[in-house]
Amino acid sequence: MNVNNIKQQPEEKPLLSVKNLNIEIQMDNAVLNAVDGVSFNIEKGKTLGLVGESGCGKSLTSRSIMSLNPKECETTGEILYNSTIDKKMNNVNIVDLDPTGKKVRSIRGKKISMIFQEPMTALSPLYTIGNQIMEAILLHRTKNKKEAKKIALEMLRKVGISDEEKRFDQYPHEFSGGMRQRVVIAMALSCNPELLIADEPTTALDVTIQAQVMELMKSLQYEFGMAILLVTHDLGVIAEMCDEVAVMYLGKVVEKASVREIFYNPKHPYTKGLIKSMPKLGSEKKRLEPIEGTVPLAINMRNKCGFYDRCSERIAGVCDVKAVPDTQLSADHSVRCFLYSEYGEEEKNA
């Protein structure tokens, strides 16, 4: 999509568009392709789920949107941000911005904010909850401390913390895990972001508390109308929260579709394997079908399918010799697998 195209249809423009994002990490004697050609769009007010096992690059992808990755990560590609409120923030490529510069700081925490996995480490033990929530508000919304406090108290009320006047002056250790995660959510939403990145927001919580936090996030999304990028390995959470899902494996998005397509009509052997290997509540007691083998390192994997060694439907001589193209199956379903591409024809053309 070029710039002219975007001008013709301004209403079609997604809030955030990640195009061909690559993150390389220099190892001792090799280059690790931690994220390799990832593309997806996040529409305004919608929830996109990013699923995958540990080490598949889902956290690096989400952090690169905030430009929070360490220096060792060499990032190329485009992350185009199209603000719907701020006209100056049109087609900003976050990858090109200086990660400590003014422009990024005006986006980070204000337009795009983030919830981290572990609520204890995301909060500073040395400052009161109120101080920490007010920090972002004073930076981005108002310079007036009294007003900032008012906003902070209102946020605490919104995330369901009762007795907020007293809680405002307490320290993180006085809160339980679920309450801390509420505080983190209050912090992230205090500047009315357009996009909320939630990196495993409920993984550290008990199921009963997880249910509360998911319900809270849904109702706040309804109220504020923000988009959510939900990073998780829990397919149950995905099924409940998301509109669209991107499945990642070894740094690549292997399948992208609406949530119903992913669960009822999965195409990629990895997605199928993931759904089969998951123990489901309410199914009969039977042997699980695991995906054999383990995830390899993403080194020298660009010219073959990363799932080749574990795949039950692999085609020798095809899947292991060249890069897998992305195949569009329908308007909202794409898959990166030779089973669905016309590899024969491609060979002819080549």
Next chain:
Amino acid sequence: MPERILQVTDLNKEFKVKTNKIFKRSIPVKVLKDITFDLVEGETLSIVGESGSGKTTLGRCVLKGLDATSGEVIYQTEDDREVDYLNLNKEDFKKYRKDIQMIFQDPYSALNPRMTVYDIISEPLITNFDLEKREVEELVGDIAKKVGLNPSLMKRYPHAFSGGQRQRIAIARALITQPRIIVCDEAVSALDVSIQAQIINLLGDLQKEFGITYIFISHDLSVVQTISDRVAVMHLGRIVELASVDDIFDNPKHPYTEALLSSVPKADPDATSDRIILEGEVPNPGNPPSGCEFHPRCPYATEKCMTEIPEIKAIGKDKRHYSACHYAEELQLRGVDYGAKAQ
């Protein structure tokens, strides 16, 4: 006819929590309260509950990894003697200790990074048995093959292995003494789903082959349903419900179990979510609520629940379903919804 292998009766555990550092005052916090259950040879009993409910403490007390405050654990030995496992003398303890083993949650911190995998797996053999070097090597090689590890990698250190492989090492270490009972404390929680399924299957295969009995501690109800024969639900140090896995999931008799079941997100976008959301937090065990400890969060609580502590009693036709709720027989509670199921 499967026989009872372990009988736990009125197990209590108190921790002392310091309240005043200068005058060394402390208050006892009851972490386990009157835990009673039995274990039949070859079965898997799962223990579920929220964090802080005492699942791990229970596992460790049974193993004598922690000293229980009171109560007894009667162990039926292989030569059909009944011994009080918690009060064994030194000699007997050494003899029976190898029969009950444990697998820990985090395969990254459970293995000593300075020992080779061979040393890790063979250590229980060397301390418990008097074997020659050649025999030890043979046994370690056998067990490594059983759990799916390549025996040629035994001289490497744990850092060279992935999470799933490390958990296999931990399982091999637990298995090497040929235990009869293994306590699995969140043994698959730290693993990715595709690896988790491999380990769950492995545990099942080993159980079939060696007739091992598992106490499976977990917070993940979908895993529990896949693996267990019976399930005990814990809340604030008490077992509030104990029944066969089908009874727990289809026909729960305690409101807490019902709420736990409905909290699990279903991997099905079409599933209706009329879930019961518990208000509030897990109460503080240092200052538990009066009466039934679940009453502040229970949607069915009455005045009786605030004052009277419910006894755990057998209900149902065959009296194998235990519930600690005043209204266990009257309440109509929802089990797992089988309605719109994926696939």
